Structures are given as C-alpha cells and as structure tokens.
Amino acid sequence: xxxxxxxxRIVSAxxxxxxTIWDVDTGNELLTLTGHFDRIHDIxxxxxxxxxxxxxxxxxxxxxxxxxxxxxxxxxxGNAP
Amino acid sequence: xxxxxxxxRIVSAxxxxxxTIWDVDTGNELLTLTGHFDRIHDIxxxxxxxxxxxxxxxxxxxxxxxxxxxxxxxxxxGNAP
Amino acid sequence: xxxxxxxxRIVSAxxxxxxTIWDVDTGNELLTLTGHFDRIHDIxxxxxxxxxxxxxxxxxxxxxxxxxxxxxxxxxxGNAP
Amino acid sequence: xxxxxxxxRIVSAxxxxxxTIWDVDTGNELLTLTGHFDRIHDIxxxxxxxxxxxxxxxxxxxxxxxxxxxxxxxxxxGNAP
Numbered sequence: 503x504x505x506x507x508x509x510x511r512i513v514s515a516x517x518x519x520x521x522t523i524w525d526v527d528t529g530n531e532l533l534t535l536t537g538h539f540d541r542i543h544d545i546x547x548x549x550x551x552x553x554x555x556x557x558x559x560x561x562x563x564x565x566x567x568x569x570x571x572x573x574x575x576x577x578x579x580g581n582a583p
Numbered sequence: 584x585x586x587x588x589x590x591x592r593i594v595s596a597x598x599x600x601x602x603t604i605w606d607v608d609t610g611n612e613l614l615t616l617t618g619h620f621d622r623i624h625d626i627x628x629x630x631x632x633x634x635x636x637x638x639x640x641x642x643x644x645x646x647x648x649x650x651x652x653x654x655x656x657x658x659x660x661g662n663a664p
Numbered sequence: 665x666x667x668x669x670x671x672x673r674i675v676s677a678x679x680x681x682x683x684t685i686w687d688v689d690t691g692n693e694l695l696t697l698t699g700h701f702d703r704i705h706d707i708x709x710x711x712x713x714x715x716x717x718x719x720x721x722x723x724x725x726x727x728x729x730x731x732x733x734x735x736x737x738x739x740x741x742g743n744a745p
Numbered sequence: 746x747x748x749x750x751x752x753x754r755i756v757s758a759x760x761x762x763x764x765t766i767w768d769v770d771t772g773n774e775l776l777t778l779t780g781h782f783d784r785i786h787d788i789x790x791x792x793x794x795x796x797x798x799x800x801x802x803x804x805x806x807x808x809x810x811x812x813x814x815x816x817x818x819x820x821x822x823g824n825a826p
C-alpha cells in the first residue's frame with residue numbers, strides 16, 4: 503500500500519492481481535486497474551505522483567497512470583445529445 | 584514499521600492484527616488500533632503525517648488517523664459535572 | 665520496485681538475480697546489472713538518486729550506480745581513430 | 746535495506762538478527778547492532794536521519810541511534826594518559 507505524495511490517494515493490490523486507487527478523503531474507489539497475471543508483490547508511487555510502478559510474480563514490472571483521467575467536458579457551444 | 588514524516592512517531596503491526604503508534608522520544612505507546620481480522624502485511628504513513636494506511640491478509644485496506652486525538656478540555660465557564 | 669527521486673527511472677529485481685533500470689518515459693531498459701547469487705529481496709534508491717542499494721538472499725548488500733554512465737565523447741581536437 | 750536521508754549511510758539486516766550501518770562512500774561498516782532474537786523483517790530510517798526502527802519476528806520493535814557516536818576528544822588542558 504502506498505500514498506501519493508500529496509496524500510490524497512492510496513494504491514493497493516488485491517489477491518485477484520488488480521490495483522485499486524482510493525480517494526483518501528472519501529474512502530471511495532477511484533480506479534481499478536488490471537493487467538498482471540499473478541500476485542503483485544510490490545507497489546511504489548512515483549515522487550511526482552503521476553505514475554505507479556508494480557512488480558508481480560508474473561515476472562513483469564508495469565507502470566500505471568496514477569492520476570484518474572479528467573472527465574472531458576463536451577465542447578462548448580455544441581449540440582451534445 | 585514506518586516513521587511519521589516529522590520523525591516523532593512510529594507505527595508497527597503485531598501478530599494479533601493490531602497497530603501500535605509509539606512516541607519516538609519516550610518510547611511510550613500512544614495508541615493501539617484494532618480492526619483487521621488477519622495479519623497486517625504493509626503499513627504506510629501519509630506524507631502529511633495525518634493518516635496511516637494498512638493492507639491485511641483479511642483482504643481489506645484501512646485508513647487510520649495517525650495523530651492521537653487531542654484531549655478535549657471542558658468548555659470554559661460551563662458547568663461540567 | 666523503486667523510483668528514482670526525479671521519477672525518471674525505476675529499478676526492479678527479477679528472479680534471475682539481476683537488477684534492471686528502466687526509463688519511465690519510454691519504457692526502455694537502460695541497464696541490466698548482475699552480481700547477486702541469490703534472490704534480491706529488497707531495493708532502495710538513494711535520496712540523491714545516485715545509488716541503488718540491494719539486499720539479497722546471498723547474504724550480501726550491494727551498492728550500484730543508479731545513473732547510467734554518460735557516453736564519453738572523444739576529446740575535442742584529437743585524432744580519435 | 747534503507748538509505749539515510751542524506752544518502753551517506755545504508756542500514757541492512759542479516760540472518761543472524763543484527764543490523765549493520767554502512768558508509769556509502771567507502772563501503773566500510775560503521776556499526777553492527779545486536780538486540781533482536783529473531784529475524785528482522787522491516788527497517789526504516791527516520792526522516793531526520795537520527796534513528797532507525799526495526800521490526801522483528803521476535804515480536805518487538807526497536808529504535809536505534811542511526812548516527813555513529815562521535816569520538817569524544819579528551820578534555821583540553823587535561824592530563825589524559
């Protein structure tokens with residue numbers, strides 16, 4: 503389990519080989535990330551808070567985007583349905 | 584085992600699934616926190632020193648207040664029993 | 665797995681007892697380092713980003729240069745073959 | 746294995762339950778510390794570099810002085826033998 507440098511998010515790994523990013527203030531899940539095929543045994547948040555590195559028993563290291571994507575507002579003046 | 588960012592407290596997990604926060608200067612226990620139902624395998628202090636995150640074999644992640652609560656003085660001028 | 669303090673590199677250990685330094689932006693391997701004779705169970709990047717420390721089941725601790733060596737240009741004005 | 750915040754020392758645990766503090770520049774051992782009665786499974790350097798915390802399978806947490814003691818010079822003007 504690791505905190506983002508701004509202490510607003512934590513990331514944890516679960517037994518089903520997924521990562522979850524949580525909002526510290528609300529306790530809500532922000533993102534669930536899949537991709538590893540075996541247990542994740544190590545997690546690190548990057549010092550700039552932008553990425554997460556994981557190491558897994560599947561013998562791969564992965565980098566993940568640690569910042570949930572901004573919701574994209576519809577273009578102003580458009581006819582968004 | 585993890586230090587608070589101000590180096591004044593450490594937090595550790597014990598085999599009975601509890602967390603203990605210790606005062607570094609005195610070596611005294613400040614708080615014992617319970618809630619996990621299986622071994623705690625990871626602990627992190629938040630970069631702002633306000634929270635502690637734990638991951639446990641019980642498959643939950645928990646956030647804890649890393650700062651012992653201030654004792655609340657009775658209101659001044661009141662009739663506290 | 666550990667990030668360099670500038671978040672530009674990560675270092676990970678693999679089951680064949682080697683260390684790999686990766687470029688975070690490109691995902692490319694920068695260096696593979698060998699020397700341990702048993703599983704590496706702990707890795708730390710130095711706070712100044714210049715070194716990596718590893719602890720291994722081979723009962724040794726090693727320090728590694730965390731910065732890939734600059735390519736040395738031939739001396740200016742010389743007759744480099 | 747953990748670096749001191751100034752990146753000048755590392756601390757590691759060995760299978761005989763001891764801690765060793767190493768000088769990063771020279772690779773020399775600075776101190777060997779004993780006191781745990783079972784395997785040390787976690788080490789942290791305090792953010793101010795003054796202490797080291799360890800957690801051991803002997804179910805204790807210990808704090809250690811992370812700075813090798815200064816050699817005490819004999820008092821000036823005395824008759825030190």
